[in-house]
Amino acid sequence: MRISELSATTGVSVATLKYYLRERLLPAGASRGATRAEYDDTHVARVRLVRALIDSGGLSIARVHQVIDALDHPPDTWHDLLGTAQSTVISTDRDAVATEPDGDDRVSRLLDRLGWQVAPCSPAVAELRAALADAEAAGVLDSDRVLESYARASRRVADVDVRSVPDDPESAVRFVILGTVLLQPVLRALRLLAQQDASARRFADRRSR
Amino acid sequence: MRISELSATTGVSVATLKYYLRERLLPAGASRGATRAEYDDTHVARVRLVRALIDSGGLSIARVHQVIDALDHPPDTWHDLLGTAQSTVISTDRDAVATEPDGDDRVSRLLDRLGWQVAPCSPAVAELRAALADAEAAGVLDSDRVLESYARASRRVADVDVRSVPDDPESAVRFVILGTVLLQPVLRALRLLAQQDASARRFADRRSR
Numbered sequence: 001m002r003i004s005e006l007s008a009t010t011g012v013s014v015a016t017l018k019y020y021l022r023e024r025l026l027p028a029g030a031s032r033g034a035t036r037a038e039y040d041d042t043h044v045a046r047v048r049l050v051r052a053l054i055d056s057g058g059l060s061i062a063r064v065h066q067v068i069d070a071l072d073h074p075p076d077t078w079h080d081l082l083g084t085a086q087s088t089v090i091s092t093d094r095d096a097v098a099t100e101p102d103g104d105d106r107v108s109r110l111l112d113r114l115g116w117q118v119a120p121c122s123p124a125v126a127e128l129r130a131a132l133a134d135a136e137a138a139g140v141l142d143s144d145r146v147l148e149s150y151a152r153a154s155r156r157v158a159d160v161d162v163r164s165v166p167d168d169p170e171s172a173v174r175f176v177i178l179g180t181v182l183l184q185p186v187l188r189a190l191r192l193l194a195q196q197d198a199s200a201r202r203f204a205d206r207r208s209r
Numbered sequence: 210m211r212i213s214e215l216s217a218t219t220g221v222s223v224a225t226l227k228y229y230l231r232e233r234l235l236p237a238g239a240s241r242g243a244t245r246a247e248y249d250d251t252h253v254a255r256v257r258l259v260r261a262l263i264d265s266g267g268l269s270i271a272r273v274h275q276v277i278d279a280l281d282h283p284p285d286t287w288h289d290l291l292g293t294a295q296s297t298v299i300s301t302d303r304d305a306v307a308t309e310p311d312g313d314d315r316v317s318r319l320l321d322r323l324g325w326q327v328a329p330c331s332p333a334v335a336e337l338r339a340a341l342a343d344a345e346a347a348g349v350l351d352s353d354r355v356l357e358s359y360a361r362a363s364r365r366v367a368d369v370d371v372r373s374v375p376d377d378p379e380s381a382v383r384f385v386i387l388g389t390v391l392l393q394p395v396l397r398a399l400r401l402l403a404q405q406d407a408s409a410r411r412f413a414d415r416r417s418r
Contacts, residue, residue, distance in 0.1 A: 048346045056343035058267070082408050086401050116406035124405065128398035134265035135391045137257045140384055149369040150392070151399050156362035158403030162411055164355045175349055180401075182344045183359070187400070188393060189337035190360050192295050194367030195389075196333065197325035199291050202371055 003029070006039045010047040017047065025050050025064055049178075057181040063088055067177060074173040081173060083122075085180040090123040106132060106144070114151055157187060212238070215248045219256040226256065234259050234273060258387075266390040272297055276386060283382040290382060292331075294389040299332040315341060315353070323360055366396060 007014045020026040026046055029037030046068075053059045053067055070084045107129050111118060118125065135141040141150075161179060166172050216223045229235040235255055238246030262268045262276055279293045316338050320327060327334065344350040350359075370388060375381050 052343035052347045056340055078408060082404060086404070089397070090401070111402070114406075116402060117409040118402050118405045122402070122405065124398055124401035128395065128402065131265055131391075131394035131398050134261035135387075135395055138261045138383075138387045138391055139380075140387045140391055141395065143373070146369065146373045147395075149373070150366065150396060151403070153362070153365035153369050154396055154399035155403040155407070156365050157359065157400050158407045160355065160358040160362050161400075161404055162407040164352070164358070171348075174347075178344075178347045178349045180404075182340075182347055182349055184397060184400075185340035186337065186344055186350065186356075187359060187363055187396075188298070189333055189340050190363035191366050191370075191393075191396070192299070192333035192389075193320070193325060193327050193331070193337065194360070194364040195291060195295070195370055196327045196331065197323075198364070198367045198371040199287060200326040 001039050003037065003039065006043055006047065009044055010051070012047055012051060020047065020050060023061060023065075025061070025068065052182060056185050057089075058185075059088070059181065067181065070177050071173065074177075081176050085177045086122075086124055088177070089181055089184065090127050105129065106147075110144070110147060110151060113148065114155075210248050211245065212248065215252055215256065218253055219260070221256055221260060229256065229259060232270060232274075234270070234277065261391060265394045266298075267394075268297070268390065276390065279386050280382065283386075290385050294386045295331075295333055297386070298390055298393065299336050314338065315356075319353070319356060319360060322357065323364075 001009070003014055003017055006012075007017055010017075012020075017026065021028060026043060029039040029043065032038050049068075050064055053064045054061075057063075059067065066088045070088065075081045075084050107125060108120070111120075111125075132141065132147075141147060161183075164175065164179075166175055210218070212223055212226055215221075216226055219226075226235065230237060235252060238248040238252065241247050258277075259273055262273045263270075266272075268276065275297045279297065284290045284293050316334060317329070320329075320334075341350065341356075350356060370392070373384065373388075375384055
């Protein structure tokens, strides 16, 4: 198909498609003369993936590059694959908050109590410290008991993540990398709906003040 | 304190503080003559809250306004309070995808199976449809069984949310409104760490390809 048809099929403007081509987010079409290129279903799938990563995943163009690189050149081990997937969703500009060298902060104590096997220098640890600091500054989540309950509930979500990794290696790579990005908005929406249900059953007749 | 001291205390530049004042995100200080205003601890807390909502919550200025309005004028019932809190985190530009009138799509069937008490026209339902459509387009989460497992795991998170609402009405309003926004990044980081633990226990020696 021509670029105009690729645009019609995906609902993405020709100008945006040309931008994706320049940015190498979309591989060039097969050349059909000096001014024409031919696109196929792999291009349609790639454009939809880029849109999903930007719209639903909220990723920057640089992050989309990282995800696509990881899909095209998957790491050798499960461990590295997970690390790559996680690094695509973690904001690097939080690094300043990352370094708490003493190991006796709230996050280290939580991980100790839970007995989780995580790398202490993992970006996700820094991300948790930063997110907790913001929540604490706003006066929410100051109870260690509540934090631990959230951690145990999150472990249930991660169990589903890890249990659902497909056996076929290529699907597994897609699932781990895209699932880390694209399931987050699904989980957020499920949390909101579950809150409605939990609240309907508990507070239906109570007033807030 | 003067605005320069408010800036030093919060780490937010004077130019940004003046922007917050113009946008009415920050109440004016007490007037001390024509060119001076005096700020206090309530201003420090407000600036920190605005920064947390923007940095950690990823909210736009318009959304920050909504959250602060909701804190200053909380709704009368728990039900309305939850609705207000949820509307601050749901992207309204997803409304186009929202209307699926037939009630026989994947999300409606899921909610039926779970027996959750949710408003079918709730923005969170539309949000779930949109997020699921993006995940499906990328070829992840096409199993209804896995989706249901995520929903049940999310219900655990929501149980913690609802169980943790403080008894004191003012704290409850803060917790519900700020918790919906600011706990999301905490939950995301906890999911990543829990994935590391679940993966370490399950796949440590397996290779991705």
